[in-house]
Amino acid sequence: MLLTWLIFLPLAGAVPLLIVRDKNAREIKVWAILVSFVTFLVSLPLWFNFDPTGDLFQFVEKHRWITLKNLNAGYNLGADGFSALLILLTTFLTPIALLGSWNYIKDRQKEFYIAMLVLETAMIGVFAAQDLFLFYVFFEASLIPMYLIIGIWGGENRIYATTKFVLYTVFGSLLMFVAILFVYYKSGSADFAIADLAKALDDARAHGRLTLKEEYWCFWAFALAFAIKVPLFPLHTWLPDAHVEAPTPGSVILAGILLKMGGYGFLRVVVPFFPRAAEFYAPVFAWLCIIGIVYGSLMAFAQKDIKKLIAYSSVAHLGTCMLGIFSFQAIGVQGGMYQMLNHGISTGALFLLVGMLYERTHTRQIDYFGGIAKIVPTFTICFVVITLSSIGLPLTNGFVGEFACLMGAFLRNPWWGFFGGLGVILGAVYMLYLVKRVFFGKVIRRSNESLEDLDGREISLLIPLLAMVFVMGLAPTPFFKRMEPAVNAFVKASEGAHPTASAKPSMAALDAPAPAVSKRGDVQ
Amino acid sequence: MDFLIDIIDTCVKWIPGWIVNPSHIRAFYAESLFIIPLMPLLGFLINGFFRDKISRGASGLVASLAAFASFLWAVLCFHACRGHLPEFDHGAGYLHRMLSTEPLHKVYGTWFDTGTFSCAFGLYMDQLSGVMALVVTGVGTLIHVYSMGYMAHDKAFARYFAYLNLFLFSMLVLILADNLVLTFVGWEGVGLCSYLLIGFWYEDGEKAAAGMKAFIFNRVGDLGFLLGIFTLVAAFGTANYYAAPHALGSYTLPVVAPHKSFVKDSSKEEGKREVVMMPDAPGLIDYADGLKLMGNADAKVPLGYKADGGNFDLSKTAGAKVFPAGWTVGFAISLACLLLFIGACGKSAQLPLYAWLPDAMAGPTPVSALIHAATMVTAGVYMLARLHALYLFSSATMDVVAIVGGTTAIFAALIGLTQTDIKKVLAYSTVSQLGYMFLGAGVGAFALAIFHVVTHALFKALLFLGSGSVIHAMSGEQDMRKMGGLRKKLPITFWTMVIGALALGGIVPFAGYWSKDAILANVLAKAMETHETSYWVLYLFACVGAFCTAFYTARLIGLTFFGECRASDEVKAHIHESPPSMTVPLIVLAVLSVIGGWWLHNDLISFLNFGEISQNAENEHVEWINLICTLAASFGGAGLGILLYISKVFVPKPEESKNPLVRLSFNKFYIEAFYDRGVTGFFSIFAEALHLFVDVLLIDFLLVNGVGKLVRGLGGALRKTQTGLINVYATGILVGALAILFYLLKG
């Protein structure tokens, strides 16, 4: 029942807000934060009671939901390593984002907090659902609150941004919906449970019921939906607009969690369902990721708005994640997943910090600042530490993820490792250039001389993030251990049609007779 | 010396005697290796968190004490790993004890373990890392003390010492790490500290930019380093240098020194084949040694594969997914070494990634001394020495190392000839000297390269600190043309700097002579051995470089200390000798610069223990020819320098010079301008253009919003059919109904 509790706790918490009057703003905020914090506490068993050596899926719940003659969707929940960690990320970031919106959201506070709580429900639902139909419902449901959050509490150009965001996403997910139905009927699966579907698809493949052509089409339908969400180049242009217009907490959640649904979709659905197609198109995606890394970095370098810069840096970072995942090497997938968590932490923190700056100055133009390190030292320290995490300095979280991603990519194809690695250089270029322009040099504006440093609330909401930066940098092993079974299952699934003996890049494998070289993507 | 060693000996046995059984002293020191990096880390935390509360004196004291404690512990551990322990005390002589060494190795825990690749927090101290740790902590301590005087008037005193301690921590992690990934942690960590310290006075935008430049150049190298690690992991499945210690805390004596990893099991002889047992979970060096054995003997290969002249085709093995067909282990090692060398180029400021180091002089002078002369920039040389077993497999990479090193040596020396900023001269000199180290490593003389690292750390730190003392006295002036005649006013600085200059210039018997001479001898020997033109050219480069070095060193001393004082009256009035906290480190370093080379030149090379690879040139002809050449170069350069700048003090105006060679040298061959304007400019314009044309115009405007506009256009066109007249709609319905009816009846 844990997952059900998690999913519906925020929603239930939103109900009392409906009847509260808008003028009790303080109570509304406290209540919403309390609800999300309790949700976080409730989610902790996902960490402590998750047994990495146990079943692949834990905390499983299975109930009948829609049972029609030929449509059988269940209420199936469960958490493997991927799900558990992403749910934890969600419950961890949401209270921080809510606390971060304390002063930022000034009007229609009640509605805002309701939207945020509903959003949390949808996000947890996406990660907990092990039924494709349910997954889709939550996946789409998460759009609605985000649409409102950007569209109502956003900046000047918010309507354009939010429309673009929704249209982009819906375009992909409608294609996906068609593909879901196609896959369901084609595979002859008894229900929509993801595991059953994957098995049925394997069966259909084995018996020739699912032709290669159909598989490729379905793959693209699914992949497009998730690639837009990630976002992969060239489907990324909604992201900068959405981020620039979104209010701070919206940005935090958008970058921190919503984008992860894309990567999660690839891990959970796309590759296990269509291993042949995934293998065949992996190079395409890898090169798109690489272009995304280099291109996103260059874009970030060219920006004049801090938030836009960070948004583009997300494109680069998620390119790294996806590159790791598309290497189909265990270490790369682990790195990709880990980098998603890292990105949630560090980019979330960056957006919070930018939001704090915006609250003080009402601008995000880089030119406006300069030399403020002297005036706001604590802020500067926080920003620089998060920057270092973002550019993957060792002993911060960013390094481990980036290292594993790039190693996975390198093991698959050395050139992927090399070109993907350019992000290491370019990341330092644009982030340090940003730090230099904002914080170093002389104070160029008199008005900046009276900037206030962080107050207690702001520090208290940054501390967990800063702590996670170092915890995840110094002790990543517990995370990797929790992911490992899921990663192995994923890698095995990705080898689907042609299972190979070992993906382990080790000399130990040399002792065994050399396995026949598996021709991945060798399909007729 | 024996007296000193006896004292240390007593300490080594006595201190842990309180805690552990005497027979576990070695284990105790292995366990306690972490104290060496921990001390500066604590110092960093104290100074970092209490930077507003801590008093200036306390701040400097904490930092210096942390460095000093780290130094002391490094001495004890180094001593322990050199075998001055009961288990080792066979009553043999000093030299025997020197040679019978057992590294200290301790794995404290896993850092990350992804299931297929794991990386540990492990520290490893052998002679090599011991020497480096001593240099870093020793010179580091002196520079901490010096900084207390130099930075006395700075506002951000605690921040400075926090960074300095963080640097020491990172550097020690780099040195003591037992695997490449952890080395990379230190590698990036020192880069970060370098960034923070160069941009220490961040209110000056240019200094902040210099810090950024350093970091980015380093990152270029770091990518090479990372890819090198990946290649090695792909080929060997590990990034550890050596196999993990057998059991935590307990040590067995090596059966075959010096390669503890190998146990030759003669009981399993198959005919004449030797069976080579690999340790469990071998490290990179173990593999390299194994490969070497395979190349030499027809031994059963520990990897389960027949040796084929040391070359396996990786495409037929587990690396198949990684390596294109035809790649051999040899090629993989070459590639890895080359990639790692790119990392070394970035960190150690070699061509073409050297351009950050001169700019790095924007940092406080003690920082230049510690990071950009004595320690961090030598990390590349250290890494090469650490992995020398791999580098020796790849003659092509070794050639590249030698060529890059030799070229950098002369290139930077030529630039140094005409610089007028005292710190810039020293910076280019550092680049040049690092080139010598790589040249030495490239011809296989890894021990000599490390020897040069040590002597260079001593005399270059001395020179930088001396120049800091001068700058301090001149109220911040760095242009040598506005100095002059300071020898009377700054006697201690003058004499110590002269000693440093003699050492840098390679004058017998000062420290620099011993190491540089030996490297040159090895280059000459290599040239004679291989008869390759390139090595002759490199030898020529090295000699000309030595000439230039001696010349610009004399020039530096002449312009700074001799002749009339050319400073303004205001500055003149303030000239004063520095306080003791600054002069004492100078004196210590000066003493070491005098005796260091002579003291260490036999011991260091022998106990660095690189086996048969790096020997002194045996050939007597080589010795003599080289001696003549180097002495001629050094004394010639120094003499010319004295003639021009000391006996009659010629004040140069290189920016007005018509001589194209002078202009070329003064403008640094226009390479830095190319980086600063060309590359940076291109990068930003390219990024802007890409943003405008691809993101805004192509993707967003044309594709995304284009689709939207298309839909709108279509809608607009279809809208015209909506007349709003009921009759038209009704007709439509009827026609539609008839059409359907027709279709149904027909079907």
Added chain:
Amino acid sequence: MDVTGMPILADAGLMDFVAGLFSFKLVSCLALSAAIFSIGAMGVLARRNVLVMLISVEVMLNAVMLAFVSFARAMVNLGPPAGKTFAAEGGQIFALFIIAVAAAEAAVGLAIVIAYFRNRQTVDTRDIKAMRN
């Protein structure tokens, strides 16, 4: 009588002729229904007065109703097709439905027309084009 409803007129005397006049002929009924429907449809399409159009719609409904009733009657004669059971009264029930619907439609439609006329003083469709484009 065969399905086509075509009686055999051979040997028909006067009585037979009279009887023939009262006998049921589906074709005739459907032809009539189609004619009325077409008239109604033409009225809807061609007339510009909404009121007349409403009346025409009623006419069309009546035509449909006639068709339903005719089929129901024919079904009584023919019986259900093999294997099916259904009430022959279905057509008549539908006719009743249509009467009710037609009444409702007329009521609502007239109400709208009157409301519209009150506001705009016209019931000419050429003037009613607020939905244009």
